[in-house]
Amino acid sequence: MTVPGTDTTQGMDGPSSPPPDAGRPVRRTPGRPRLVGVVLIVLSLIPALGCFLVFTMWLPSDIGRYQDYRAAEPCPAGATAEAWEDCLRTVSFTVESTKVEQSRSGSYKATLSGAPFWNGVVAFGDPGPLLERLRPDDQVGAVVWRGDVMSLSDGGVRQSTSEEPRSEPQMIVALGTFLGLLAALGLGFGAVRLARPDDHEPFTWRPYGRPLFLVMMFICVAVGLPAVWLGIPSWIVPAVAVPVVVCTARLLHQHRRPGAARGA
Structure with a gap:
């Protein structure tokens, strides 16, 4: 017989008590x-x-590279190839092809040839003002410094390449x-x-x-x-x-x- 008011879930040992560690903060190992x-x-x-x-x-x-470029002067007539490294050479190139890809990444390049010491691809940061109007077999003037093409020009229009030092x-x-x-x-x-x-x-x-x-x-x-x-x-x-x-x-x-x- 169950007496009213009593808890039938209690065991023989009386009411259940919480674990000894209940309520205590859990200590973490510092390792x-x-x-x-x-x-x-x-x-x-x-x-x-x-x-x-x-x-x-x-x-x-x-x-330092920008300051050296700004201080560079045109190469004197008859200068040797070694002296050309730190002076500005003006060279004529033939345009083989151009690439103007106006997308999120963007790709603006020109393939040049015709110089005995260098032929290859130059990159630009944008299509204008010169790159977008260039066509194959066009003749362009280039400023070369330390073996890199700094800029192209044609008909008074000049455009810097990605290699040109900037401040x-x-x-x-x-x-x-x-x-x-x-x-x-x-x-x-x-x-x-x-x-x-x-x-x-x-x-x-x-x-x-x-x-x-x-x-x-x-x-x-x-x-x-x-x-x-x-x-x-x-x-x-x-x-x-x-x-x-x-x-x-x-x-x-x-x-x-x-x-x-x-x-x-």
């Missing part, structure tokens, strides 16, 4: 977070090395700045996991890493491209990008703190 931290730090060395190479090798080389270091600086910020992001997240393996939240990909990565990529491009178009000095890229990323990190942290406090 895995620390391993991830070490991996993040090691991986951050890759963009750090890329940043170093951009600012110490690529950028100086690009600037556009802004995008190179933008790439170096992005790599440096990416290295700092990986190094910071890895250091937090090493220092606080049990309490590294919210320094993970979803709350902080992804938005910071997107902001870094966007701001470097958003500042670098207009700087190229407007001729603004290249130092403007890190001068704007770094403070924007730092401010974004602080705003994300401040936004996260009230939510974390409410969760606690």
Whole structure:
């Protein structure tokens, strides 16, 4: 007979009690977070090395090549082939064919022949003003410097090739700045996991890493491209990008703190 008000699910030993560990926070072993931290730090060395190479090798080389080209003078009459390397040679070529492919990627090329020392294909960044009007067997003049065709001309119309040095270091600086910020992001997240393996939240990909990565990529491009178009000095890229990323990190942290406090 069942007595009203009694729990038939109770055993002979009385009411069931919760497990001894119920309600206690689950403690994670620090080995895995620390391993991830070490991996993040090691991986951050890759963009750090890329940043170093951009600012110490690529950028100086690009600037130096442009300055050498601007300082080059026309080759003197009777100059030998060795002396022609650092002077501007004017050579006549015959156009064999042209390729003007106006698509998203774009392909603008001309195949040249007729010179004893060089025959081949030159590329351009756009179809005009000369490439689109060239036809096979047309005679064009070319400026050659250090073995590369710098420009073509015909009837007073001149067009630079993709090989001609340009004073556009802004995008190179933008790439170096992005790599440096990416290295700092990986190094910071890895250091937090090493220092606080049990309490590294919210320094993970979803709350902080992804938005910071997107902001870094966007701001470097958003500042670098207009700087190229407007001729603004290249130092403007890190001068704007770094403070924007730092401010974004602080705003994300401040936004996260009230939510974390409410969760606690």
